[in-house]
Amino acid sequence: MIQYKTDLPFARKLDATDPIKTFRTRFYIPENTIYMDGNSLGLLSKDSEVTLQHNLKKWKTKAINGWLEGDQAWFYYAEEIGKLAAPLIGAEPGEVIATGSTTVNLHALLSTFFKPKPGKNKILTDETNFPSDIYALKSHLKLRGLDPESHLVMIPAEKDGTLSEDRIIKQMGKDIALALFQSVIFTTSQLLDVAKLTREAHKNEILIGFDCSHSAGVVPHAFDKDDIDFAFWCGYKYLNGGPGSSAFIFINKKHFEKEPLMAGWFGYKKEKQFEMSLEFDHERCAGGWQISSPGILGLAPLEGSLKILNEAGIEQIRSKSTKLTSYFIYLIDQILVKDPYNFYLVALRDPEKRGGHIALKRDTEIRKINETLKSRGIISDFRPPNIIRLAPAPLYNTFQEVWEVVYALKEIIDKKEYLQF
Numbered sequence: 001m002i003q004y005k006t007d008l009p010f011a012r013k014l015d016a017t018d019p020i021k022t023f024r025t026r027f028y029i030p031e032n033t034i035y036m037d038g039n040s041l042g043l044l045s046k047d048s049e050v051t052l053q054h055n056l057k058k059w060k061t062k063a064i065n066g067w068l069e070g071d072q073a074w075f076y077y078a079e080e081i082g083k084l085a086a087p088l089i090g091a092e093p094g095e096v097i098a099t100g101s102t103t104v105n106l107h108a109l110l111s112t113f114f115k116p117k118p119g120k121n122k123i124l125t126d127e128t129n130f131p132s133d134i135y136a137l138k139s140h141l142k143l144r145g146l147d148p149e150s151h152l153v154m155i156p157a158e159k160d161g162t163l164s165e166d167r168i169i170k171q172m173g174k175d176i177a178l179a180l181f182q183s184v185i186f187t188t189s190q191l192l193d194v195a196k197l198t199r200e201a202h203k204n205e206i207l208i209g210f211d212c213s214h215s216a217g218v219v220p221h222a223f224d225k226d227d228i229d230f231a232f233w234c235g236y237k238y239l240n241g242g243p244g245s246s247a248f249i250f251i252n253k254k255h256f257e258k259e260p261l262m263a264g265w266f267g268y269k270k271e272k273q274f275e276m277s278l279e280f281d282h283e284r285c286a287g288g289w290q291i292s293s294p295g296i297l298g299l300a301p302l303e304g305s306l307k308i309l310n311e312a313g314i315e316q317i318r319s320k321s322t323k324l325t326s327y328f329i330y331l332i333d334q335i336l337v338k339d340p341y342n343f344y345l346v347a348l349r350d351p352e353k354r355g356g357h358i359a360l361k362r363d364t365e366i367r368k369i370n371e372t373l374k375s376r377g378i379i380s381d382f383r384p385p386n387i388i389r390l391a392p393a394p395l396y397n398t399f400q401e402v403w404e405v406v407y408a409l410k411e412i413i414d415k416k417e418y419l420q421f
């Protein structure tokens with residue numbers, strides 16, 4: 001346990017001894033900005049710029065031959081990017097593919113994994129789940145003629161905004177066919193115990209999947225060891241792949257024989273795809289769940305950014321991340337909780353229960369306060385009704401920036417700066 005202090009030299013000392021501090025120099029930090037929004041859109045790295053330029057050049061000079069010629073031929077690129085992401089979630093290379101987009105990937109996974117039977121035909125999720133995921137779950141119930149009102153079981157949040165794992169587990173009955181949760185809740189930053197939920201789900205033959213959009217690249221996972229059935233996540237948050245970049249799918253190898261039912265030719269047996277058979281036969285790996293031609297320009301930045309992540313190492317990244325958020329929480333407790341500041345945190349004081357961001361709450365004026373932060377060059381985001389999310393990204397944010405954000409919030413209240421909005 002570090003004994004934190006509130007002075008600026010202390011923040012600078014934390015930066016000086018940070019083992020991964022040099023990675024910041026590989027990113028483009030917008031000018032005069034403290035960027036605390038890497039959990040919405042991660043920043044561009046010079047490494048990603050290089051891999052994107054490389055692919056633009058290939059298009060310029062090789063055109064169609066880029067698909068099969070040279071190193072990193074486009075035909076195999078999605079698999080290559082999948083391999084780079086596999087260590088972040090503790091999977092084998094063949095279990096991960098970079099493909100599609102987040103919500104589309106969930107649809108593709110549900111086509112395979114939601115197999116309702118009489119008496120076992122409900123889906124279990126929670127009220128704090130990402131709306132897009134809920135829409136997809138409801139679509140799949142409707143597609144199978146099931147009423148979402150009675151077949152989508154939604155666990156409510158507790159009074160403090162968190163989810164109770166015990167309450168989730170109690171609902172894992174024989175009637176549930178599939179369960180879907182976020183690994184890290186996008187609002188509160190609560191990190192669920194993925195291993196425990198999976199163990200409990202499997203006791204009642206429930207297939208379980210996780211949306212890892214807020215943990216991929218900042219929280220290590222051990223999906224093989226934990227025996228998760230499937231997962232998916234986006235590439236543009238902590239993975240720094242760029243706006244709308246390719247997303248990812250993880251499929252446990254024990255499910256490779258199952259059939260992708262949103263089939264498309266890029267999921268066909270890789271070496272026979274161009275035989276153009278009319279009988280679909282999927283590749284027995286996560287790649288079998290691809291649908292269409294991979295968006296090469298949406299994959300290219302991920303090549304550079306995933307190499308950075310692997311170079312820094314996900315364990316080191318997590319270690320810095322929990323220090324950054326613990327320090328944030330310490331400063332908030334010391335400075336921003338008392339009157340007239342009146343901020344409070346979602347109660348996630350155990351770093352093991354927290355993802356990469358913190359959720360700061362205040363009962364009044366919080367939207368205006370978020371606007372004021374923006375006018376001061378501090379990029380955070382607001383999630384209704386009363387949460388400001390602050391994400392110190394371990395690869396490019398500093399302890400000093402955390403300090404500056406807390407003291408900016410203090411000044412905003414001291415001088416009532418938010419009244420101008």
Ligand SMILES: *Cc1c(COP(=O)(O)O)cnc(C)c1O
Nearest residue numbers: 101102103130182186211213234
């Ligand atoms: C960001 C995010 C997504 C992204 O959805 P898209 O389909 O890429 O727009 C999905 N789920 C969660 C939990 C997210 O935070």
